[in-house]
Amino acid sequence: xxxxxxxxxxxxxxxxxxxxxxxxxxxxxxxxxxxxxxxxxxxxxxxxxxxxxxxxxxxxxxxxxxxxxxxxxxxxxxxxxxxxxxxxxxxxxxxxxxxxxxxxxxxxxxxxxxxxxxxxxxxxxxxxxxxxxxxxxxxxxxxxxxxxxxxxxxxxxxxxxxxxxxxxxxxxxxxxxxxxxxxxxxxxxxxxxxxxxxxxxxxxxxxxxxxxxxxxxxxxxxxxxxxxxxxxxxxxxxxxxxxxxxxxxxxxxxxxxxxxxxxxxxxxxxxxxxxxxxxxxxxxxxxxxxxxxxxxxxxxxxxxxxxxxxxxxxxxxxxxxxxxxxxxxxxxxxxxxxxxxxxxxxxxxxxxxxxxxxxxxxxxxxxx
Amino acid sequence: xxxxxxxxxxxxxxxxxxxxxxxxxxxxxxxxxxxxxxxxxxxxxxxxxxxxxxxxxxxxxxxxxxxxxxxxxxxxxxxxxxxxxxxxxxxxxxxxxxxxxxxxxxxxxxxxxxxxxxxxxxxxxxxxxxxxxxxxxxxxxxxxxxxxxxxxxxxxxxxxxxxxxxxxxxxxxxxxxxxxxxxxxxxxxxxxxxxxxxxxxxxxxxxxxxxxxxxxxxxxxxxxxxxxxxxxxxxxxxxxxxxxxxxxxxxxxxxxxxxxxxxxxxxxxxxxxxxxxxxxxxxxxxxxxxxxxxxxxxxxxxxxxxxxxxxxxxxxxxxxxxxxxxxxxxxxxxxxxxxxxxxxxxxxxxxxxxxxxxxxxxxxxxxx
DNA sequence: TATTTTAACTTGTACGTACATCATCTTCAG
DNA sequence: CTGAAGATGATGTACGTACAAGTTAAAATA
Numbered sequence: 001x002x003x004x005x006x007x008x009x010x011x012x013x014x015x016x017x018x019x020x021x022x023x024x025x026x027x028x029x030x031x032x033x034x035x036x037x038x039x040x041x042x043x044x045x046x047x048x049x050x051x052x053x054x055x056x057x058x059x060x061x062x063x064x065x066x067x068x069x070x071x072x073x074x075x076x077x078x079x080x081x082x083x084x085x086x087x088x089x090x091x092x093x094x095x096x097x098x099x100x101x102x103x104x105x106x107x108x109x110x111x112x113x114x115x116x117x118x119x120x121x122x123x124x125x126x127x128x129x130x131x132x133x134x135x136x137x138x139x140x141x142x143x144x145x146x147x148x149x150x151x152x153x154x155x156x157x158x159x160x161x162x163x164x165x166x167x168x169x170x171x172x173x174x175x176x177x178x179x180x181x182x183x184x185x186x187x188x189x190x191x192x193x194x195x196x197x198x199x200x201x202x203x204x205x206x207x208x209x210x211x212x213x214x215x216x217x218x219x220x221x222x223x224x225x226x227x228x229x230x231x232x233x234x235x236x237x238x239x240x241x242x243x244x245x246x247x248x249x250x251x252x253x254x255x256x257x258x259x260x261x262x263x264x265x266x267x268x269x270x271x272x273x274x275x276x277x278x279x280x281x282x283x284x285x286x287x288x289x290x291x292x293x294x295x296x297x298x299x300x301x302x303x304x305x306x307x308x309x310x311x312x313x314x315x316x317x318x319x320x321x322x323x324x325x326x327x328x329x330x331x332x333x334x335x336x337x338x339x340x341x342x343x344x345x346x347x348x349x350x351x352x353x354x355x356x357x358x359x360x361x362x363x364x365x366x367x368x
Numbered sequence: 369x370x371x372x373x374x375x376x377x378x379x380x381x382x383x384x385x386x387x388x389x390x391x392x393x394x395x396x397x398x399x400x401x402x403x404x405x406x407x408x409x410x411x412x413x414x415x416x417x418x419x420x421x422x423x424x425x426x427x428x429x430x431x432x433x434x435x436x437x438x439x440x441x442x443x444x445x446x447x448x449x450x451x452x453x454x455x456x457x458x459x460x461x462x463x464x465x466x467x468x469x470x471x472x473x474x475x476x477x478x479x480x481x482x483x484x485x486x487x488x489x490x491x492x493x494x495x496x497x498x499x500x501x502x503x504x505x506x507x508x509x510x511x512x513x514x515x516x517x518x519x520x521x522x523x524x525x526x527x528x529x530x531x532x533x534x535x536x537x538x539x540x541x542x543x544x545x546x547x548x549x550x551x552x553x554x555x556x557x558x559x560x561x562x563x564x565x566x567x568x569x570x571x572x573x574x575x576x577x578x579x580x581x582x583x584x585x586x587x588x589x590x591x592x593x594x595x596x597x598x599x600x601x602x603x604x605x606x607x608x609x610x611x612x613x614x615x616x617x618x619x620x621x622x623x624x625x626x627x628x629x630x631x632x633x634x635x636x637x638x639x640x641x642x643x644x645x646x647x648x649x650x651x652x653x654x655x656x657x658x659x660x661x662x663x664x665x666x667x668x669x670x671x672x673x674x675x676x677x678x679x680x681x682x683x684x685x686x687x688x689x690x691x692x693x694x695x696x697x698x699x700x701x702x703x704x705x706x707x708x709x710x711x712x713x714x715x716x717x718x719x720x721x722x723x724x725x726x727x728x729x730x731x732x733x734x735x736x
Numbered sequence: 737t738a739t740t741t742t743a744a745c746t747t748g749t750a751c752g753t754a755c756a757t758c759a760t761c762t763t764c765a766g
Numbered sequence: 767c768t769g770a771a772g773a774t775g776a777t778g779t780a781c782g783t784a785c786a787a788g789t790t791a792a793a794a795t796a
Binding site: 055084092095097098101102105109112114115116117118119126129130133137278304305308309310311 | 419423452460462465466469470473477480482483484485486487494497498501505646653672673676677678679
């Protein structure tokens with residue numbers, strides 16, 4: 001590599017601009033044609049110079065818009081990229097999660113990255129092990145679905161350690177408020193609200209809610225459910241909320257059964273997800289009641305299960321695969337020093353209610 | 369980065385030579401001018417291709433003497449254990465696969481190994497990319513679910529190269545007969561037989577079969593289906609078998625619909641899997657027929673879907689999570705030099721028929 | 737005003753040429 | 767037989783052109 005070759009000179013000049021602070025991180029540098037005029041060299045030479053700087057991580061190019069100064073050159077500890085992204089999930093076989101994973105994998109592989117996976121089974125001790133593994137694996141970035149996010153997390157120090165190692169991470173579905181990391185989540189409160197509002201507008205008054213209490217998603221959906229009651233000035237009634245945890249699902253379903261057998265049975269039911277909705281649907285069938293005739297049911301997640309049954313479930317939908325793609329996109333952008341549009345690290349997806357056959361209007365006079 | 373650009377093609381071809389073992393570490397590759405003639409492109413394009421590969425660490429150049437294959441790969445042969453196991457699957461969000469993955473992950477993490485995942489979407493080109501990624505990732509072992517296993521596979525050389533690098537691999541669900549690798553599979557032929565025999569013993573004679581034709585699982589299940597007809601000396605009838613591929617599922621379901629509308633409609637239906645069974649169930653409902661009243665349906669996989677519907681599906685069950693655990697166990701045993709008890713590298717799981725509500729006995733008078 | 741289309745500008749790919757620089761093998765002189 | 771000069775062929779630098787493809791903002795249209 002000749003020291004006095006033209007492209008080296010151009011390279012060094014541009015590098016100087018960056019080091020002197022004339023070009024700040026994220027800012028656009030001169031276009032190739034401008035550099036051609038400036039230095040009086042050919043475009044090929046300019047591209048060669050820029051190519052080296054891109055390779056070394058000083059710049060990045062964006063097709064059609066320009067060449068920019070990289071963001072993370074300051075504390076660049078010269079870790080060589082392993083092209084591995086870690087992903088920690090709660091349940092691997094959860095019926096909803098594969099679509100997120102698929103989105104992540106799709107984008108990662110298109111960018112030449114690989115995916116290292118681990119799952120916690122919603123156990124905090126296991127989460128700790130996963131984080132330890134990831135830290136020892138030389139990953140470039142980490143995507144985490146937090147475990148038991150509704151309670152305090154003892155593994156905070158690991159996440160802080162990630163920051164010290166300059167490994168970007170991002171949380172999906174939920175996030176630990178204590179560290180307020182970049183996150184992609186669905187507005188579950190709104191989702192719960194939409195589901196409940198739907199039944200209220202259909203004239204239902206006695207609407208039962210069953211929610212999972214050991215993660216934030218469940219807690220938030222429940223909030224939305226309660227909000228809807230408040231907003232429509234509906235009275236609360238006893239036993240209107242059933243909560244369950246990973247360990248107590250079965251017995252709580254049995255509880256629902258006895259509630260449905262009582263004569264004061266509810267006319268509507270908001271479920272934490274489609275899986276629970278189907279469990280309840282089974283109970284309803286065994287009691288010789290009909291859906292939506294005797295009971296309207298709303299699910300959540302709009303999963304494959306929602307349309308598997310004879311009664312297609314009304315369910316709250318959210319962009320699962322898209323969230324995976326976005327997560328991968330953001331983590332890679334951060335790794336490669338690209339700045340995302342408007343600086344915001346996080347995004348909240350709006351849920352949407354898909355009305356199918358499992359809910360119906362109550363034919364009472366009270367409905368406007 | 370256009371995938372079909374010339375320099376990418378040249379790059380991939382050269383990378384192939386390395387990964388297939390045609391060019392060994394330290395060896396000189398063709399000179400730029402030779403490559404120009406070989407590919408019929410300009411020298412600039414060749415240099416661009418080589419530039420990328422040098423950048424990625426596959427090659428290095430020596431001014432005046434030539435371009436050589438990096439010996440970074442050589443260090444991998446006497447590599448220290450990375451404690452990484454690669455897993456290549458077809459569909460990540462397939463409703464059946466998560467349980468296998470869960471089994472794999474469970475055992476791997478208990479043994480301190482990590483899981484690197486990639487999926488092919490049942491596309492052979494993508495499988496090639498996945499294998500390339502895995503080969504370049506320093507993995508200790510590889511678990512593969514083969515892609516389009518019913519047709520010839522163009523990626524054989526990659527598997528052979530794995531052997532050269534002393535990386536054990538194992539196939540699940542299906543396997544390429546050409547290389548006869550260690551494999552864990554379900555006896556799908558028997559599964560298809562069991563399902564069909566069940567309907568025959570219930571007095572059915574006109575039994576339709578719908579199978580996926582682009583993977584071996586489908587072909588084998590179909591074999592079992594045909595075997596059952598032979599064994600029970602039942603006559604074959606026209607249109608008794610419908611086959612579909614990944615791309616043509618929808619239209620074939622429509623075909624089933626018209627068969628069911630005809631007056632000579634079948635009384636039984638053997639489905640490739642539960643997903644198809646549910647699709648057909650939807651069609652049956654829309655025709656105002658009843659299951660199992662007018663039509664008995666048998667699914668396959670005994671998945672979550674089988675019990676999601678109001679008519680619980682009779683389905684063929686097989687040990688999904690167990691297969692994952694076994695796969696992980698065997699691959700790690702091989703890595704760590706442990707010998708497995710009975711010497712056999714492969715195992716065939718016996719499927720089991722779970723009889724539920726979607727099938728019923730035909731009373732003899734109705735049977736013509 | 738809001739939306740669509742167009743034009744201008746950006747980087748990406750691909751071809752061509754010429755000569756410089758370095759390593760290696762061949763040839764020839766000693 | 768040995769050493770130096772030269773021929774050959776490899777990569778490195780540098781110039782040029784042309785068009786493709788993506789982005790953005792101005793201009794035209796509804």
